[in-house]
Amino acid sequence: MAIITISRELAAMGDETAHELAKLLNYRFVDKLSLEERIKSYGVADRKFEKYDERKPSLFASLSQDRDDYLHYLKTAIFAEAGSGNCVFIGRGAGAVFRNIPGVLSVFLVAPGEIRNERVKSYFHCDDRRARQIIEQSDQNRVGFHRYFFDIDWRSPDNYHLTLNTGYLSPAACAELIKNLLEKLISEEIEIQNLxxxxxxxxxxxxxxxxxxxxxxxxxxxxxxxxxxxxxxxxxxxxxxxxxxxxxxxxxxxxxxxxxxxxxxxxxxxxxx
Known part of the structure; x- marks a missing residue:
């Protein structure tokens, strides 16, 4: 059994690459919606945790019991999804949850600032200034989320097996590269260790x-x-x-x-x- 986690900058084609990879490998695709549905199945309202979703909590939120509940149910949902078989996770700190676990391949997707800016402008139908604000806020949230909940530097290459630049590589090309690396790194023995x-x-x-x-x-x-x-x-x-x-x-x-x-x-x- 193997697990692939994909972390990504905003507008770095993360969802598109994860979908392509899951289809190429015939793995299950696990995203925010999948984890929210899993958490709701435990009888927890997902609205309770919105303030923590891939963002650093405010001072008050960081001192509340909801913070501990969020991390507990997030990890529970991630482990449950992984326990169902080979899968590709997108975001939600899955790479940090599975850090240093055998049989897990962690990937980080980036793109040049000007390309991210153009993609955000197109998606949100906004001007340059607003696009830069959206990107800056997203980056700050993801840096804070990973630092606060997992004590890691989200952007550090030390946390990933592979970093790919989607300013130059299509989602399909990225999926092929990840598949090739998976075949070289994850042996049958490692899959048994992972399980x-x-x-x-x-x-x-x-x-x-x-x-x-x-x-x-x-x-x-x-x-x-x-x-x-x-x-x-x-x-x-x-x-x-x-x-x-x-x-x-x-x-x-x-x-x-x-x-x-x-x-x-x-x-x-x-x-x-």
């Missing part, structure tokens, strides 16, 4: 969801890692009783066989609701 790691990520996410959203145990900054059905919990709790409740709840999630706690106890710890 194993994805199962671990999904299990870890299910454990977090069960503790926080089903059992409603207040463990702050809760994270989980898993290996061969053994789970380790990380976070901050205000009492040892809450730690024990979290460990007990984690054991309820199949196929968890063993639970280890690295949760720190800090008396009277609290965060803004």
């Amino acid at each position: 194993r790691k994805l199962r671990e990520l999904i299990l870890s996410q299910r454990v977090v969801h069960h503790i926080l959203y089903e059992k409603e145990i207040p463990i702050h900054f809760l994270e989980s890692s898993s290996s061969e059905n053994a789970v380790t919990l990380y976070g901050v709790a205000s009492s040892q009783a809450l730690v024990e409740a979290a460990v007990s709840s984690a054991r309820e999630v199949p196929p968890v066989a063993d639970v280890r706690s690295e949760i720190q106890v800090v008396q009277e710890y609290s965060v803004m609701p």
Whole structure:
């Protein structure tokens, strides 16, 4: 199994390239709409998270519980989509979510400023000044989104296997280049590693969801890692009783066989609701 993530500047032909690639490889295409539908299937209104969608949250939003809920459900939806088989993700931080995971190919699409400007003018039917404003705002939002939620530099080539310039390459040409690189980098052995790691990520996410959203145990900054059905919990709790409740709840999630706690106890710890 393989996963391709595509990050893109505004007006760098991201959706067009992702569609071409998915069609060429016969992979599933996963975009904003796909993830929103998946999140809604969990009983969450997508309107609740609009203020976080590929943008840096405001100061107030960054301090709210909605911020943590957004990242939790976004990762849950991304893992669920990936678990359904070979797929191409466009945007939504998927490249950062799957960073350093075997069997994942990350691509960044760019285009020269003047070409982006002309494309935005054509799409939005606006003048040069307005087009530049739209591009600048989009770039700021995407830089802030990736820095805030994933602590990475969105534009850094270190985060990608391949960067392509759609000012000179068509979506079809980009799709062919990505396909060729995929065939050279992703072996059958790596695909098996990818599937194993994805199962671990999904299990870890299910454990977090069960503790926080089903059992409603207040463990702050809760994270989980898993290996061969053994789970380790990380976070901050205000009492040892809450730690024990979290460990007990984690054991309820199949196929968890063993639970280890690295949760720190800090008396009277609290965060803004």
